[in-house]
Amino acid sequence: xxxxxxxxxxxxxxxxxxxxxxxxxxxxxxxxxxxxxxxxxxxxxxxxxxxxxxxxxxxxxxxxxxxxxxxxxxxxxxxxxxxxxxxxxxxxxxxxxxxxxxxxxxxxxxxxxxxxxxxxxxxxxxxxxxxxxxxxxxxxxxxxxxxxxxxxxxxxxxxxxxxxxxxxxxxxxxxxxxxxxxxxxxxxxxxxxxxxxxxxxxxxxxxxxxxxxxxxxxxxxxxxxxxxxxxxxxxxxxxxxxxxxxxxxxxxxxxxxxxxxxxxxxxxxxxxxxxxxxxxxxxxxxxxxxxxxxxxxxxxxxxxxxxxxxxxxxxxxxxxxxxxxxxxxxxxxxxxxxxxxxxx
Amino acid sequence: xxxxxxxxxxxxxxxxxxxxxxxxxxxxxxxxxxxxxxxxxxxxxxxxxxxxxxxxxxxxxxxxxxxxxxxxxxxxxxxxxxxxxxxxxxxxxxxxxxxxxxxxxxxxxxxxxxxxxxxxxxxxxxxxxxxxxxxxxxxxxxxxxxxxxxxxxxxxxxxxxxxxxxxxxxxxxxxxxxxxxxxxxxxxxxxxxxxxxxxxxxxxxxxxxxxxxxxxxxxxxxxxxxxxxxxxxxxxxxxxxxxxxxxxxxxxxxxxxxxxxxxxxxxxxxxxxxxxxxxxxxxxxxxxxxxxxxxxxxxxxxxxxxxxxxxxxxxxxxxxxxxxxxxxxxxxxxxxxxxxxxxxxxxxxxxxxxxxxxxxxxxxxxxxxxxxxxxxxxxxxxxxxxxxxxxxxxxxxxxxxxxxxxxxxxxxxxxxxxxxxxxxxxxxxxxxxxxxxxxxxxxxxxxxxxxxxxxxxxxxxxxxxxxxxxxxxxxxxxxxxxxxxxxxxxxxxxxxxxxxxxxxxxxxxxxxxxxxxxxxxxxxxxxxxxxxxxxxxxxxxxxxxxxxxxxxxxxxxxxxxxxxxxxxxxxxxxxxxxxxxxxxxxxxxxxxxxxxxxxxxxxxxxxxxxxxxxxx
Numbered sequence: 001x002x003x004x005x006x007x008x009x010x011x012x013x014x015x016x017x018x019x020x021x022x023x024x025x026x027x028x029x030x031x032x033x034x035x036x037x038x039x040x041x042x043x044x045x046x047x048x049x050x051x052x053x054x055x056x057x058x059x060x061x062x063x064x065x066x067x068x069x070x071x072x073x074x075x076x077x078x079x080x081x082x083x084x085x086x087x088x089x090x091x092x093x094x095x096x097x098x099x100x101x102x103x104x105x106x107x108x109x110x111x112x113x114x115x116x117x118x119x120x121x122x123x124x125x126x127x128x129x130x131x132x133x134x135x136x137x138x139x140x141x142x143x144x145x146x147x148x149x150x151x152x153x154x155x156x157x158x159x160x161x162x163x164x165x166x167x168x169x170x171x172x173x174x175x176x177x178x179x180x181x182x183x184x185x186x187x188x189x190x191x192x193x194x195x196x197x198x199x200x201x202x203x204x205x206x207x208x209x210x211x212x213x214x215x216x217x218x219x220x221x222x223x224x225x226x227x228x229x230x231x232x233x234x235x236x237x238x239x240x241x242x243x244x245x246x247x248x249x250x251x252x253x254x255x256x257x258x259x260x261x262x263x264x265x266x267x268x269x270x271x272x273x274x275x276x277x278x279x280x281x282x283x284x285x286x287x288x289x290x291x292x293x294x295x296x297x298x299x300x301x302x303x304x305x306x307x308x309x310x311x312x313x314x315x316x317x318x319x320x321x322x323x324x325x326x327x328x329x330x331x332x333x334x335x336x337x338x339x340x341x342x343x344x
Numbered sequence: 345x346x347x348x349x350x351x352x353x354x355x356x357x358x359x360x361x362x363x364x365x366x367x368x369x370x371x372x373x374x375x376x377x378x379x380x381x382x383x384x385x386x387x388x389x390x391x392x393x394x395x396x397x398x399x400x401x402x403x404x405x406x407x408x409x410x411x412x413x414x415x416x417x418x419x420x421x422x423x424x425x426x427x428x429x430x431x432x433x434x435x436x437x438x439x440x441x442x443x444x445x446x447x448x449x450x451x452x453x454x455x456x457x458x459x460x461x462x463x464x465x466x467x468x469x470x471x472x473x474x475x476x477x478x479x480x481x482x483x484x485x486x487x488x489x490x491x492x493x494x495x496x497x498x499x500x501x502x503x504x505x506x507x508x509x510x511x512x513x514x515x516x517x518x519x520x521x522x523x524x525x526x527x528x529x530x531x532x533x534x535x536x537x538x539x540x541x542x543x544x545x546x547x548x549x550x551x552x553x554x555x556x557x558x559x560x561x562x563x564x565x566x567x568x569x570x571x572x573x574x575x576x577x578x579x580x581x582x583x584x585x586x587x588x589x590x591x592x593x594x595x596x597x598x599x600x601x602x603x604x605x606x607x608x609x610x611x612x613x614x615x616x617x618x619x620x621x622x623x624x625x626x627x628x629x630x631x632x633x634x635x636x637x638x639x640x641x642x643x644x645x646x647x648x649x650x651x652x653x654x655x656x657x658x659x660x661x662x663x664x665x666x667x668x669x670x671x672x673x674x675x676x677x678x679x680x681x682x683x684x685x686x687x688x689x690x691x692x693x694x695x696x697x698x699x700x701x702x703x704x705x706x707x708x709x710x711x712x713x714x715x716x717x718x719x720x721x722x723x724x725x726x727x728x729x730x731x732x733x734x735x736x737x738x739x740x741x742x743x744x745x746x747x748x749x750x751x752x753x754x755x756x757x758x759x760x761x762x763x764x765x766x767x768x769x770x771x772x773x774x775x776x777x778x779x780x781x782x783x784x785x786x787x788x789x790x791x792x793x794x795x796x797x798x799x800x801x802x803x804x805x806x807x808x809x810x811x812x813x814x815x816x817x818x819x820x821x822x823x824x825x826x827x828x829x830x831x832x833x834x835x836x837x838x839x840x841x842x843x844x845x846x847x848x849x850x851x852x853x854x855x856x857x858x859x860x861x862x863x864x865x866x867x868x869x870x871x872x873x874x875x876x877x878x879x880x881x882x883x884x885x886x887x888x889x890x891x892x893x894x895x896x897x898x899x900x901x902x903x904x905x906x907x908x909x910x911x912x913x914x915x916x917x918x919x920x921x922x923x924x925x926x927x928x929x930x931x932x933x934x935x936x937x938x939x940x941x942x943x944x945x946x947x948x949x950x951x952x953x954x955x956x957x958x959x960x
Contacts, residue, residue: 022915029911030778031465063911067904094921098910105903108940110896117940137922141932148936154946178924182933189937192652194946215930217515224654252510252813254766254832255654261761 037064055093184208220253389447402806480795524773531719531824540739598753623712624691625703631716635746638763640680655834672870676758688860719824743823764830847882885958902935
């Protein structure tokens with residue numbers, strides 16, 4: 001691998017432009033923003049660059065300038081100017097929509113002490129991208145960025161509603177969007193926290209789960225939120241299912257035991273409910289400290305009152321009899337407006 | 345003092361020889377790759393700072409086994425370890441990371457280049473491999489007698505799921521990727537008990553409780569109410585007597601405190617002024633303080649959970665106090681502090697001035713019945729307890745978890761449950777150098793080392809705890825295995841961790857021990873913390889601002905990460921300017937979710953009404 005740091009400027013100048021662009025990109029990808037900046041600067045001095053090469057070099061130069069540390073207003077202005085040049089001088093370049101997106105990102109970001117976020121500027125740029133490149137791959141990301149931008153001030157109800165509407169419409173009309181799960185989770189998060197609307201948040205979380213949560217490292221958090229929201233709105237089956245899944249799918253999350261406790265509690269409170277309480281996979285545990293388990297009444301007493309056959313090591317699957325044949329969670333989307341429990 | 349001239353020369357010459365020798369060793373260890381490449385051999389260098397007795401030997405055994413594998417020999421691959429002192433590890437790694445000569449595998453951390461967020465610049469991401477099964481968990485590598493359920497799991501599970509914590513200790517949250525695979529754990533904190541002393545004290549206690557009326561010191565431990573005030577620890581009835589008449593260590597907090605009372609009396613009656621119930625030190629005190637935080641404050645913590653994360657962070661904890669959602673008069677908070685005070689009374693006077701080593705020494709000299717420390721001290725304590733000159737002074741050690749109050753004992757009604765130990769401290773996270781010419785072989789060795797049979801054998805031999813699911817520790821280390829059964833570690837009042845300029849937290853930490861040692865009454869301790877919270881410069885307003893600043897910085901880092909990922913993707917997908925790659929998507933999602941600190945501002949408005957957001 002040829003590294004920029006090990007290559008002086010005369011050596012670089014002797015290389016073909018495509019190689020120089022590749023090496024400059026590699027420098028950005030390796031956090032080497034200073035060398036990358038100088039490399040792109042050198043490339044831009046070449047007279048016979050193609051339009052696309054010039055757009056790429058300008059885009060790279062802007063990105064390196066934006067992320068160089070320490071950040072200051074001069075570097076940010078330089079980045080903005082370069083991105084702007086890509087958009088205005090090379091609007092047909094593959095980098096133009098990304099440059100416009102990055103102008104919006106910079107407008108929203110707080111880059112250095114004293115910098116201010118400018119969400120309205122960013123909003124207008126995001127809308128511009130969607131209008132000018134409605135079929136570009138970046139539109140999915142931009143739609144999410146735009147809706148989140150509209151939620152900057154939660155007290156501005158019309159804008160918040162508009163954001164929700166834009167995102168919902170987009171997700172429903174783009175069921176194969178790469179941002180499907182992310183979009184549902186974004187809506188769920190907003191409704192769970194700022195909007196304080198547990199039922200709706202729950203429905204969105206279930207849709208995100210059905211699409212496959214965007215980041216599996218958030219699964220424990222999301223499962224926890226689903227169980228809490230289901231408990232709040234009294235959707236017992238949903239709560240039970242996600243406690244079961246917490247134990248079987250995420251036994252190392254640190255939440256499995258609390259789910260076990262809660263299932264025992266539900267089993268005591270609702271003897272009519274027939275469900276299995278999965279055991280935490282034994283090989284992932286050491287023995288439960290003898291003194292501690294027996295010491296805590298809230299754990300030991302209810303367990304003692306349950307029959308052995310309530311506990312299972314089998315894989316837990318969602319009950320499917322009342323659900324859409326194609327997807328165990330399909331019912332949740334349909335029930336969004338009907339106020340029904342999504343899982344029965 | 346007059347010094348002879350020749351001796352100075354000899355000293356200087358010796359120092360010079362030592363310097364040259366060390367330099368030679370370092371250089372020879374730093375550059376083996378070039379030498380061996382000439383012979384067509386690929387050398388995988390592994391850098392670490394674990395110089396504890398046994399660790400390097402255990403690692404070498406594993407390395408030798410790996411180097412002897414047919415496919416490794418065929419490829420002319422050889423793994424070598426470089427163990428250097430922790431003191432110079434950071435500088436050594438910094439130099440080699442920058443100069444492009446870092447070892448293929450090194451322990452992640454210590455280098456400020458890595459700890460300040462440039463992980464992605466120097467280390468290879470392991471995300472793709474973390475999602476695939478570890479090839480060394482294929483059936484032919486697993487022991488024949490392995491639990492079939494465990495074997496099935498290991499064969500098919502993604503590599504990350506075969507670690508006790510799902511490999512989260514190797515995960516970089518700002519880059520949203522895995523960069524390291526830890527190979528050991530330090531284990532958890534436990535209570536060590538001197539078995540010989542336990543026998544003597546329990547005999548003494550048995551005699552004191554042979555028949556009522558009991559001596560006043562025993563009666564003082566009886567749970568009772570006097571003038572509307574609860575005193576004592578446990579009912580002195582059948583269950584307690586059964587335990588007293590056994591050889592068992594304490595299983596409940598009440599039993600532990602009864603035992604402490606017995607030690608105090610035993611020391612008094614037998615004229616043993618150095619004998620204390622618990623070998624206290626600053627470290628021991630913190631161990632007890634932390635051990636009881638989740639059990640006692642989990643319920644309150646759940647009520648402070650504004651962001652539905654299942655626990656309360658520093659902001660939620662202090663906002664909760666400022667808004668009266670909890671107070672020092674909350675029964676479980678008061679109970680928690682009573683427990684800490686009672687335990688602190690069992691430490692030697694001036695324990696805050698004692699360090700971990702001094703406490704360990706007191707314990708191994710038989711001057712304390714108990715000590716609380718981690719698995720990292722176990723080997724030293726076991727050895728020292730058997731190394732006394734007089735055989736009669738030698739003793740066995742028994743290990744117990746921190747016991748909780750049982751039903752019927754004092755404070756039992758305030759306990760929500762035991763704490764999960766899933767957020768345990770890991771050790772030796774190995775990462776692959778980004779510029780290594782042999783990355784796939786480095787990965788291959790790392791997967792070999794983290795496979796169940798190898799990780800088990802290695803850690804048993806090294807006297808550490810394994811990190812791979814299902815791997816068994818040595819018998820001695822077994823009690824230190826983290827137990828995930830319990831309430832999540834974040835579900836607690838987060839009063840302990842100290843953020844920069846967080847006056848409430850620093851006041852809490854300092855004043856807690858003033859209170860616990862009896863130097864300050866509880867109301868005064870509480871008042872000090874509440875006053876710190878109101879401090880206009882470094883109180884709750886500062887905490888709000890810091891949280892907001894942290895969120896803003898996080899978003900900024902994620903935005904940087906998005907571009908790094910995009911440029912990386914372009915390198916591996918020529919012609920593609922933008923790809924909807926899963927990791928890129930995660931970074932975008934996380935950046936969007938935090939909304940440039942707006943959630944913190946919303947939370948502030950939501951909980952403070954029209955108060956303007958504090959600026960500093």
